[in-house]
Amino acid sequence: MDFVGYSTKLRSIDRDLEKAQADVGRQQPARTEVRNFNSALPDYIKRLRASIGALDGICTKLASKAQNPERYSSKEYAADLDRYEKLRREYSDAGTKLNDLFRRMQG
Numbered sequence: 125m126d127f128v129g130y131s132t133k134l135r136s137i138d139r140d141l142e143k144a145q146a147d148v149g150r151q152q153p154a155r156t157e158v159r160n161f162n163s164a165l166p167d168y169i170k171r172l173r174a175s176i177g178a179l180d181g182i183c184t185k186l187a188s189k190a191q192n193p194e195r196y197s198s199k200e201y202a203a204d205l206d207r208y209e210k211l212r213r214e215y216s217d218a219g220t221k222l223n224d225l226f227r228r229m230q231g
Contacts, residue, residue, distance in 0.1 A: 125186075127183040127187035127190065128187045130183045131180050131183040131184050131187065134176050134179055134180040137176060138173055138177065138180070141169050141172060141176070142173070144169060145166055145169045145173075148165050148166055148169070149166065155229075157225070157228055157229040158229055160225050160228075161222070161225040164218070164221055164222050164225055168218040168219055168221075168222050171211065171214045171218045172215045172218075172219075174214075175208060175211035175212045175215050178204065178207055178211050179208055181204060182201070182204050182205065182208060185200070185201070185204070
């Protein structure tokens with residue numbers, strides 16, 4: 125597997141999200157529904173970026189393990205995977221909130 129390639133792609137996505145986060149912070153919408161959505165969006169992006177960072181860390185360590193299998197133990201991998209799953213659930217929950225706000229904004 126191309127863990128280095130995955131890591132590179134994850135870092136690119138993170139940079140794009142960082143730009144989007146800055147753009148959202150500069151907006152000042154008039155409608156309350158849009159303001160509510162825009163105030164929740166940075167939290168979602170922050171949580172998504174954290175999960176991407178955790179996944180990038182796993183990919184980086186797996187790429188290193190391909191060179192030296194002793195570098196990344198199964199125990200470390202399991203702990204990193206647990207951390208990633210926790211962060212993934214957090215961004216998923218934030219996404220559910222964001223979807224609810226989006227529906228209210230539309231309707």
